[in-house]
Each structure stands twice: as C-alpha cells, then as structure tokens.
Amino acid sequence: MSDESPILRSLRAAVAAAPADVPLRLHFAELLLAEGRNDEAVAEAAVALQHAPGDADARALMARAMGFPPTAPQSPATAPQSPVAASEGPVAPAPAGPPVFDWDAAEQQVGDLVGPRFADDSGSGLEDPLAADGPGNDPGDVSAWDVDAPGAVRLADVGGMQEVKDRLEAAFLAPMRNPELRKLYGKSLRGGLLLYGPPGCGKTFIARAVAGELGANFLSVSLSDILDMWIGTSEKNVHDIFETARRTAPCVVFLDELDALGAKRSRTHHGGLRNVVNQLLTELDGIDSAANEGVFVLAATNVPWDVDLALRRPGRLDRTLLVLPPDAAARDAILRYHLRERPIESVDLPKLVKATEDFSGADLAHVCESAAETALLDSARTGHIRMITTKDLLGAAKQIRPSTDPWFASARNVATFANDGGMYDDLLAYLKKKRKL
Known part of the structure; x- marks a missing residue:
C-alpha cells in the first residue's frame, strides 16, 4: 500500500478506528472503486452490509464494484400496479428492466474476502471477549515484557571500584558460580541484593554487569511498568514480571528506584501502592523455591531509608552493597x-582525575560536555578549530559542584542517628574515612 494516496491512507485508518461507521466505510469504498480497486471495494461493501443488513447504498455500491449494471428507479408508468388500478382498464406492458441482482450469488463470491462478524468453535455466534487480544498479547506472556538477552558487559568493564567488585564476588557471585561449594558450606541463595548510594554512580550498569557475569537474561522494572489505574492490575503486573523471569531463567530481575516501588507502607496513603509492596513481598518470599531456580533479584535505590523494612528482611533483599562515587581508577x-x-590536546588526565574527586559518573560526563562546548564556541568566534585542553576540562570541573554532596548531607544524618542493626556501617566507615562526619 506504499503507492496509496494520502486520503485513502487516512480513511483506512479512520475505518479501522470506527469499524461500525457504515457511511464512512462506504465513502472509503467509493474512493477505492474510483481508483479501480474493485475487489477491495467489494470487501468494504460486504463489511458494511454486515453492520447494516439491507442498506440500499451498500448493495448498490457492491453491484457496481462487481460489474453489474445499475438498477434504474421505477417510474410510475413502469411500477407494478395494484389490483384496483389494473381493473380500471388495460395498461401497456412495462418495458423489460435490468436483470434482478442475485444477492445469494454475490455473498458466495465475497465469502472468502470477508470473514463472519462473530465466530467461535461452538457455533454460538459469540466470541470469547478474553480471546480478543489473541496469543502473545496477554500481559503474562513473555513478549509482554522486555527481557534482554545475556549481554557482553562484565565486571571487568566497570572501571576501578575494586572494593565493590570484591564485595559483589563474595556476597553474590561466588555462591552462584559454585553450587557444590555453596551446598558444602550451607550457603543459602535466599533473598536478593540491594545496591544503594548517590545518584549517577553506576548502579544500573553494575546490575547489568552482574547479569553478564551470570550469563543471565536481564529484566529491568520501574514504577511505570507496574502501576495501573485498574484495581488489581498492578499486583498482577508484579506477579507476571516474576513469572516471565521464571520462564526465561536464568534471569536477573532488576528493580530500579526501589524506594518508589517498595516505599514504606506506613507512609503510603495510596492503597494501590501498599498492595504493590505486599505482592512484591510475596514474590520475594519465593526466591528460594524450586519454581524460582535461576531467578536472581537485584534492586537499586538512592534512598534506602525510604524502602519498606519488610523488603530488607532476611530471605528477601537481605544483602546490601554501597555503590560510592567513582574512585580514581574509575x-x-x-x-x-x-x-x-x-x-x-595534551590533556593532563591525572590532574583532572584529582580535581574531580567525589564526582559521579554523570558529573564527569558533564565536565567533558562543558569543556567541549567551550572549545566549540571559541572555534566559532575565531574561525579556527582548536582542540580541547586541560584548561578547558579543569575550568569545567571547577564550575560544576559534585551532585553527590546533597546526597551525603542527607545520608550522614541517617547513618549517624538511624543506623539500626548496623545497616549503614559501610556508609559510616566511608564518611569517617573522608572526614565527612
């Protein structure tokens, strides 16, 4: 249909949006007939007759599209006379009219073009409303969620951050890779891993690297993927996501922005969000069951203190890993x-690395972008292309305040006064090391 005119394309879309609009469909069929597309016009007229049986305009259009001569309207002289009129005197015989249109034959000819409006296997003439979506469109079907195949990203692709890698290896990856040793030492695979830290420091990238290390599929989930306006649908979405992970195991389920998905129920006034947390708890409780073999759960948040405490109970997201701003190597x-x-040109990278301490990965990208902008504007003003220099990069770094500073300001209070059960011991140790306390 690439050669189809714009008006035909527009009308085709309009008819698809309003299939029961008979006048619109007949107008579309008229245009098809005018362009010599008789078969399509016949099909459209047949559909119109399904919606409006006996419609004279639809019948006339179908007759013309199939090549039958038009039926002339009967004049008073040729119209059949009533018995009363016939008794008044002889009347001249009416001239032979056009052949009568055979509608039964016409329906047989278009039967293979237009299917029945209602059909089912039982012959009752009613479709199952739940079957209207067809296969593959059910929210619980694998195709309903974007599952990424095992990627090539590995922890070796994460620059620096060796301490994070070592803790990941000890707390999560080593038991996964060595099932026999895990069994020998009674190491349980219950629960998942929660990554927390300031924004822009690579938590999502690390989660993908973990999936790559495990050779697992990757299913990323955010609040917009789950919340729905209809009662019960949000909880069903949570269940369907985990069912998809089970069908595509091994699979890493990555819960991004966990503070939005699993906010503290005591502070949540919306019943739907509380139900989402309850359903999430139910799914996490089954992580060690046989049905969940090969399903690994990772989550990330900037504000772990806003996450419902039940989600961090042993057997759920019971292991935490602090992802700090990139170190010098990173x-x-x-x-x-x-x-x-x-x-x-002649960029002093060690000097720039030292000047960007506490910068997040996003901050570093912004430094490079700002330095490039400065060089570009100078080149535009002078008419001579010049390179990006250390001066440009250091000047950009000096103008940009690390986005991690506000996060540490909030985290300091939580780690100092709300460190229940040593939950934030690693954060406290870092703050003391950096003399931020």
Missing part, C-alpha cells in the same frame, strides 16, 4: 570514555 576510565571521540 574516574580515569570514565573520562577516557567520554573524551575518546573528541579532539583533545
């Missing part, structure tokens, strides 16, 4: 990545 790798395709 900053070096990130800066090299963002400068790799830009024109640079």
Whole structure:
C-alpha cells in the first residue's frame, strides 16, 4: 500500500478506528472503486452490509464494484400496479428492466474476502471477549515484557571500584558460580541484593554487569511498568514480571528506584501502592523455591531509608552493597570514555582525575560536555578549530559542584542517628574515612 494516496491512507485508518461507521466505510469504498480497486471495494461493501443488513447504498455500491449494471428507479408508468388500478382498464406492458441482482450469488463470491462478524468453535455466534487480544498479547506472556538477552558487559568493564567488585564476588557471585561449594558450606541463595548510594554512580550498569557475569537474561522494572489505574492490575503486573523471569531463567530481575516501588507502607496513603509492596513481598518470599531456580533479584535505590523494612528482611533483599562515587581508577576510565571521540590536546588526565574527586559518573560526563562546548564556541568566534585542553576540562570541573554532596548531607544524618542493626556501617566507615562526619 506504499503507492496509496494520502486520503485513502487516512480513511483506512479512520475505518479501522470506527469499524461500525457504515457511511464512512462506504465513502472509503467509493474512493477505492474510483481508483479501480474493485475487489477491495467489494470487501468494504460486504463489511458494511454486515453492520447494516439491507442498506440500499451498500448493495448498490457492491453491484457496481462487481460489474453489474445499475438498477434504474421505477417510474410510475413502469411500477407494478395494484389490483384496483389494473381493473380500471388495460395498461401497456412495462418495458423489460435490468436483470434482478442475485444477492445469494454475490455473498458466495465475497465469502472468502470477508470473514463472519462473530465466530467461535461452538457455533454460538459469540466470541470469547478474553480471546480478543489473541496469543502473545496477554500481559503474562513473555513478549509482554522486555527481557534482554545475556549481554557482553562484565565486571571487568566497570572501571576501578575494586572494593565493590570484591564485595559483589563474595556476597553474590561466588555462591552462584559454585553450587557444590555453596551446598558444602550451607550457603543459602535466599533473598536478593540491594545496591544503594548517590545518584549517577553506576548502579544500573553494575546490575547489568552482574547479569553478564551470570550469563543471565536481564529484566529491568520501574514504577511505570507496574502501576495501573485498574484495581488489581498492578499486583498482577508484579506477579507476571516474576513469572516471565521464571520462564526465561536464568534471569536477573532488576528493580530500579526501589524506594518508589517498595516505599514504606506506613507512609503510603495510596492503597494501590501498599498492595504493590505486599505482592512484591510475596514474590520475594519465593526466591528460594524450586519454581524460582535461576531467578536472581537485584534492586537499586538512592534512598534506602525510604524502602519498606519488610523488603530488607532476611530471605528477601537481605544483602546490601554501597555503590560510592567513582574512585580514581574509575574516574580515569570514565573520562577516557567520554573524551575518546573528541579532539583533545595534551590533556593532563591525572590532574583532572584529582580535581574531580567525589564526582559521579554523570558529573564527569558533564565536565567533558562543558569543556567541549567551550572549545566549540571559541572555534566559532575565531574561525579556527582548536582542540580541547586541560584548561578547558579543569575550568569545567571547577564550575560544576559534585551532585553527590546533597546526597551525603542527607545520608550522614541517617547513618549517624538511624543506623539500626548496623545497616549503614559501610556508609559510616566511608564518611569517617573522608572526614565527612
């Protein structure tokens, strides 16, 4: 239909949106007939007759599309006379009219073009309303959720951050890779892993790297994927997501922004959100069951203190990992990545790495972008292309305040005064090391 005129395309879309609009469908059929597309016009007229049986305009259009001569309207002289009129005197015989249109034959000819309006296996003439979506459109079907195949990203692709990698290996990856040792030492696989820390520091990237290390599929879930206006649908979405993970195991389910998905129920006034947390707890409780073999749950949040405590109970998201701003090695790798395709000259990378302490990965990308903008504007003003220099990068870094500072300001109070059960001991140790307490 690439050669179809714009008006036909528009009318085709309009008819698809309002299939019961008979005048609109007949107008569309008229245009098809005018362009010589008789078969399509016949099909449209037949559908119109299904919606409006006996419609004279639809019958006339179908007759013309099938090549039958038009039926002329009968004049008073040729119209059949009543018995009373016939008794008044002889009347001249009416001239032979056009042949009568055979509707039964016409319906047989278009039967293979237009299917019945209602059909089912039982012959009752009613369709199952739940079957209208067809296979593959059910929310619980695998195709309803975007499951990424095992990626090539590994922990080796994460620059620096060796302490994070070591803790991931000890707390999560080593038991997964060595089932016999896990069984020997009674190491349980119950529960999941919660990544927390300031925004823009690579929690999602690390989660993908973990999936790559495990050779597992990756299913990322956010609040917009789950919440629905209809009662009960949000909880069903949570269940369907975990069912999808079970069918595509091994699979990592990544719950992004867990503070939105699993906010503290005591502070939540919306009943739907509380029900989502309850359903999430139910799914997490089954992580160690046989049906959930090969399903690994990772979650990320910037504000772990806003996450419902029940989600962090043993057997659920009971292991936590603090993801801090990139260390020197990581900053070096990130800066090299963002400068790799830009024109640079004699950049003192060690000096720049030192000047960007506490910067997040997003902050470092912004530094490179700002430095490139400065060089571009100078080139536009002078008419001479110049390279990005250390001065440009250091100037950009000086103007940008680390986005992690506000996070640490909030986290400091929580770690100091609400460190129940040593939940934030690793954060306290970091703050003391950096003398931020």
